[in-house]
Amino acid sequence: MVYFGENWFWLFPVTSAGMGWTLYPCVQFKPKLVKYLYLIPWILYLYRPCDSTSVFKPCLAVVSRLTLPSAFTPAVILTASRLPAESTMFLVGLSGGIASGKSTVVAVLRELGCAVIDADVIAREVVQPHFKAYRQIVHYFGTEILLENGEINREALGNIIFSHPEKRQLLNSITHPEIQKEMLKQIWKYFVLGYRYVILDIPLLFETNRLTKFMKYTVLVYCDPPTQLSRLMKRNRLSQAEAEARIASQLPLDEKRKLASHVIDNSGDRESTRQQVLKLHARLEDSLDFLWARLVAGTVVAGLGGLVYLLLRRFIS
Numbered sequence: 001m002v003y004f005g006e007n008w009f010w011l012f013p014v015t016s017a018g019m020g021w022t023l024y025p026c027v028q029f030k031p032k033l034v035k036y037l038y039l040i041p042w043i044l045y046l047y048r049p050c051d052s053t054s055v056f057k058p059c060l061a062v063v064s065r066l067t068l069p070s071a072f073t074p075a076v077i078l079t080a081s082r083l084p085a086e087s088t089m090f091l092v093g094l095s096g097g098i099a100s101g102k103s104t105v106v107a108v109l110r111e112l113g114c115a116v117i118d119a120d121v122i123a124r125e126v127v128q129p130h131f132k133a134y135r136q137i138v139h140y141f142g143t144e145i146l147l148e149n150g151e152i153n154r155e156a157l158g159n160i161i162f163s164h165p166e167k168r169q170l171l172n173s174i175t176h177p178e179i180q181k182e183m184l185k186q187i188w189k190y191f192v193l194g195y196r197y198v199i200l201d202i203p204l205l206f207e208t209n210r211l212t213k214f215m216k217y218t219v220l221v222y223c224d225p226p227t228q229l230s231r232l233m234k235r236n237r238l239s240q241a242e243a244e245a246r247i248a249s250q251l252p253l254d255e256k257r258k259l260a261s262h263v264i265d266n267s268g269d270r271e272s273t274r275q276q277v278l279k280l281h282a283r284l285e286d287s288l289d290f291l292w293a294r295l296v297a298g299t300v301v302a303g304l305g306g307l308v309y310l311l312l313r314r315f316i317s
């Protein structure tokens, strides 16, 4: 059994702050799961591990001593009952169509200091030779989609998937889970770094529709269809038929704009787009919600400091 001395009550705020901090981002993703995690101390308590002499039970005793207090404190109750969405770090989903101008908008947001996670960049990373998705792609699409250096020939793969919906589906089923895992890691990184919101640039946000529920705002980078077609043909040096096939592989922009909470119209010149991005940025920044997050961070730092101090004092003396 672990004995923390007469100062054991310190553990109440300390462990709850620690657990709250650790599980804080999860609240946005799996609120129910977080609630169940808080049942663990109770289960361990009911199990009464201290009364036994078996090998596992002392370990359980340590866990229960460390986690039980957290079940009582207001901080945990608040977290478990889901903090109001406004007080947590929030996510902004940015999407558009192929060549509608997402990268152009993202460049301005990055210039303004925003944290942006780019799904297209991640999609390129997760298909590098040593990754699982690479092996699966080679398995299903064959070695003919490889370049001489062993990397995936993106042009060749693109030509296949944009003209065969079932192969596109297959590629998506291989790459999307890996992309989402990596995005989650990066969201976590920005949370730890103290960012108030993160912009997720996801071209297929509205097509897959699985992630929209986690977004506080969704932004569509729109561009009128003729402009989209001509920009795509020019940038990727595609024929009109090839460009149309790529555009047709996605939900039409006019459909997507109905689903988004904000629209940036990039049909005009870059300056007009920039002005719209500045307005959006001002809107995202215009909030004091982050004070909540800072308050929690402060509690955690103070709590953990207290715990370290107590443990050192106890074990040294």
Ligand SMILES: CC(C)(COP(=O)(O)OP(=O)(O)OC[C@H]1O[C@@H](n2cnc3c(N)ncnc32)[C@H](O)[C@@H]1O)[C@@H](O)C(=O)NCCC(=O)NCCS
Residues within 6 Å of the ligand: 097, 098, 099, 119, 120, 123, 154, 155, 157, 158, 161, 168, 171, 172, 175, 176, 179, 202, 203, 204, 249, 250
């Ligand atoms: C097909 C691939 C090899 C083409 O590579 P390429 O370098 O030519 O294009 P890039 O990756 O820059 O994508 C450009 C645009 O194509 C569109 N696009 C890409 N993949 C898809 C897809 N599966 N379905 C519909 N549109 C797509 C998006 O608008 C994207 O912004 C590549 O896009 C890919 O691996 N796609 C599957 C992963 C994916 O869905 N990526 C999109 C981000 S979630």
Ligand SMILES: Nc1ncnc2c1ncn2[C@@H]1O[C@H](COP(=O)(O)OP(=O)(O)OP(=O)(O)O)[C@@H](O)[C@H]1O
Residues within 6 Å of the ligand: 096, 097, 098, 099, 100, 101, 102, 103, 104, 105, 120, 203, 231, 232, 235, 266, 267, 268, 269, 270, 273
């Ligand atoms: N307002 C604009 N005026 C003129 N050209 C533009 C404008 N916005 C973007 N473009 C050009 O259009 C092309 C597509 O833009 P961009 O790469 O930003 O789109 P995207 O949505 O990120 O494309 P994808 O998702 O397909 O990679 C690029 O060649 C870019 O230089």
